[in-house]
Amino acid sequence: MSNLSEEDIQKELERAANQISDRIADNMKTFGVSSTVGRLLGIIYMNRAPMTLDELAEETGMSKTRMSQVMRQMISLNIAEKEFVKGSRKEHYNVESNYVQTFISLFTTNWREVVSKNSLLAKRLQDKIAHVEQVSKEDFTPETQAKMDDLKQELDDWIHYYDWIQRLVEVFESGKIFDLVPVEPPDKSNHNQGGHIHE
Known part of the structure; x- marks a missing residue:
């Protein structure tokens, strides 16, 4: 060659x-x-x-x-x-x-925004359901009550989900992620000698 x-x-x-x-x-x-x-x-x-x-x-x-x-x-x-x-x-x-820091910045910035938007929506929907229950003059039909209970449970699950994401974001931002998943140092291999690590 x-x-x-x-x-x-x-x-x-x-x-x-x-x-x-x-x-x-x-x-x-x-x-x-x-x-x-x-x-x-x-x-x-x-x-x-x-x-x-x-x-x-x-x-x-x-x-x-x-x-x-x-x-x-x-x-x-x-x-x-x-x-x-x-x-x-x-x-x-x-x-x-730093690739790792770029990942953390993008991950935490994007997910903080997602958490904020969805948590606010869940709270508004919970307030709306509570208002409907409060002003209702009559008992709900079994079908309506079941649908309402299902939606309330869904919103509870939703809030817990985004709370978990919020705590995950905090793990990244605080640096605790590195205790769980350490960043391995670059391999100090000697490529001219078969890839053996320098002593």
């Missing part, structure tokens, strides 16, 4: 970096995050340095306004932040470089 030129090596490395960036974008879909958010996350992550809206717009072919909107969304998801770059007046953005 002929030796690759420096230019060929650079192209191969760039292709590999692009594949990683694309996979990061694809993985974001599992969190219900738009592909555009995932794409920007991958681009900035693989850039290994903060980027401006102009640079992101040029990289993606999208407008600077759109880049600004997406960056605001990423900041709200706790996976990006503005970063000061000495000597530049432009705003620069960087992303969380």
